Amino acid sequence: MTVDNTAPLISVRGLTKSFGERQILNGIDLDVKQGDVVSVIGASGSGKSTFIRCVNFLEEPSGGEIIYRGKPVLEAFKELPLYRTKVGMVFQQFNLFNNMTVLENCTVGQINVLGINKDEATKTAMKYLEHVGMAGYVNAKPHQLSGGQKQRVAIARALALNPEVLLMDEPTSALDPEMVGEVLDVVTNLAKEGLTMVIVTHEMAFARDVSSRVMFLDKGLVEEEGSAEQIFNNPTSQRTKDFLSRFNLMK
C-alpha cells in the first residue's frame, strides 16, 4: 500500500449515522493529522460517542466516508480488523478481557492479530505497562484492579498494538473522582509524546490543556471547531458559549 504522508491520517467526510428512524449524526467532517490531539466535546446525546465509534467501524456509518491516509478505509484495507489495529480504542467501561491477566490483555492482540511472537509481544506490553505505571500488576486479573488501574491497562492494551491514532470514548466518565487524575496524567503524557489522539471527554479543563484542536458537537453536527484557545476563550457560536458557561474553567 502506498502511503501518502502529507495527507491527514484520518479524514472523516460527511459522516452520517442513524439508528432506525433516529438520525444521530448529520454529516460530520474532521481531519486528524499526525500528532493532533482532537477533543470532541458536547452535551449528552449530541453524538460524540457514536461519532468516535463510527471512526473505527464499531458502528457502521450510514453515510459518508472515513479516509485513511488518502484512501477510503474499505478500499485501503482488505479487512476491517487490520484497520482497527491502526486505530486503538479506549472505552468508557474499560472492557478489559475478564478471562485474562493484565499482561495477557496487552499481548493477546499482538500475538493473535498481528502475529508477533510471544517474547516480542511481552516486551512491547511491558514497555507500555511501565508507561502507565501498571508493570507491577502483570499477573492480576481485571477484577482485582480499581477503575483507574483498569483504564490504564486498557490504554496500554491499545498502545501495545502500536496504533497510529488512539480513540478514547470518555475514558474517565466511569471513574470515581479520585481516580480521574491518574488516567488523565497518562493521557497528558501521551499527548506530550506526540501520539495522535481523538478524545471524547467531559473533562473541560483537560480538553483545554491537552488538545491541539477541539470539536464541539451539537445535535449531530459540528457546531464549532478550532484550537483549544479559540473554543474555550473566544467561542463564536451561542450554543458553544452556553455549553461552556456551565463549566467553571478558572485556572
Place this chain on the structure above:
Amino acid sequence: MSSIPTSFFGWVYFLLQEYGGILFKGACVTLLLAIVGTIIGCIIGLAVGIVQTIPEDSNKSTFSRLLLKCEKWILYAYVEVFRGTPMIVQAMVLYYGAMSVFQIDMSPMFAGFFVVSINTGAYMAETVRGGIDSIDKGQKEAAVAVGMNHFQMMRLVLLPQAFRNILPQIGNNLIINIKDTSVLNVISVTELYFASKSAAGVYYRYFEVFFLTCVIYFIMTFTASRLLRWWEGKMDGPSDYELIEYDPMQDPCGHFPINPKAK
C-alpha cells in the same frame, strides 16, 4: 449356593454378592456413555452455538450471507428436532432405522453413544448460545477493537468466559445423561438399568435389586455433582480482592511520589 435370605436387607446383601459384578459393569457402561456423550455433546453444542451467533455482516457477498442463513437454518432444525423428541424414541428410530433403511448394523453401544451425543448437543447448543449472549457487550467490542475476527473473539475472549457460566448447565447435562442412558436398554445396551433388570429377573426380587440400582445411580450422580462444583470453584480462582502492591499513581495526594515507602 448360600441359603435363601428372609429379610429385605438379607436379600440386598445376597443380591449384591451374586450380581454385584454385573451391576458394577452396568454402572461402568452407564458412566462411559454419560461422560463420553456429554463431552461430544458439548463439542457439538459449542460448534453449533458459535455458528448461531455469527453476526449477519452486510459487507459480505450475497452468496456467503445466503450460505450462512442456510447453515443457521439447518442447525436450528437440528436443535428443534432433537430437543423435541424423546431420547428413547430417537434410539429406536436410529438403531432400527439404520438397520432397515441403510443396512447398517451398528452395535447397540455405538448407537448409544450417537444418540446421547446428538441429544446433548442439541441442548448444549442453546445453552452455549445463551452463555455467549450473556457476556457483556463491551467484551465483544473490545475484541473487535483490537482487531480480532469472529472466531478469534470466540476462542480467546467469549468462549472462555461463557464456558465458566455454562459449567453448571454442563453438570446438569452430565447428571441427566447418567440417569437417562437407562432408556438405552430398549436397544439392549447393557448399562445399569439393563443389568439390573436381568439380575432382578432371576429371583423375581425387583424391589431389592432396584433399591441397589437406585443407590448406585445416586452415588454416581452425587459424585459427579460434587466434582463439578469443585471444578467451578477452581476455575473462579482466588477470591481475594487485595491489590498486589502500592500503586503510586493511584494515590490522590500526589502523582508519582518520589519515594512511596516514605508514606
